């Protein structure tokens with residue numbers, strides 16, 4: 717049902733992008749800040765930043781938690797996060813098999829990491845398992861329609877799949893149901909980022925480690941000719957401002973057991 721994920725390749729790719737991540741992660745910063753604003757106003761004992769990336773949100777999360785754990789599948793990202801020195805622990809682990817005790821976390825915060833999982837139900841089940849009975853899990857993830865301009869532009873170039881599949885909202889709802897998590901808050905927001913040209917779009921995805929699709933399929937080399945066709949196809953989206961839009965549909969949720 718879900719795409720196979722080569723987790724080592726994924727971890728390496730994010731690791732390679734660890735140093736450039738903060739400079740290019742404009743959407744991720746916007747989304748993470750929105751997610752922070754949804755944290756229920758309480759004091760939390762143990763907190764977890766799941767898929768913490770470069771640790772951009774650790775300083776904020778530190779304000780909410782007595783003991784903050786930063787977890788990511790990429791050691792490269794974790795090393796970058798550790799430079800901030802805002803968490804009490806740094807753990808390399810997989811969201812689908814969390815190396816944490818059951819009912820150990822009062823706050824789980826996970827921003828734009830879960831869409832990389834092979835089996836989202838399993839990831840949400842793991843979140844439920846580690847959550848305390850009074851705890852909250854906050855997530856933000858991409859849904860269907862994200863990057864639609866780039867997906868459509870690629871269809872003019874070749875038959876490969878260049879963009880990951882993102883869950884439709886009803887599918888995400890049923891994933892949460894299957895994981896037996898209750899939803900306290902639910903929001904969907906459209907974020908549109910703007911770039912001068914296709915090169916800047918591709919570069920920004922690469923520099924945050926998000927340039928490849930899950931799965932085994934080879935996408936082939938991006939030759940000059942292919943790039944030209946991609947640029948031509950994307951032109952139909954150019955705005956009167958002269959910029960190219962990149963749309964992201966983001967689902968935000970506050971969950972509890």
Ligand SMILES: C[S@@+](CC[C@H](N)C(=O)[O-])C[C@H]1O[C@@H](n2cnc3c(N)ncnc32)[C@H](O)[C@@H]1O
Pocket residue numbers: 726727730741744745748766767768769770771772773787788789790793809810811812826827828829830832833924926
């Ligand atoms: C787009 S970044 C988001 C990072 C950070 N949460 C932020 O908002 O800036 C996605 C992160 O999720 C991590 N990730 C992807 N799949 C994961 C998994 N199965 N378990 C843990 N981390 C994962 C990646 O290594 C990467 O650091």
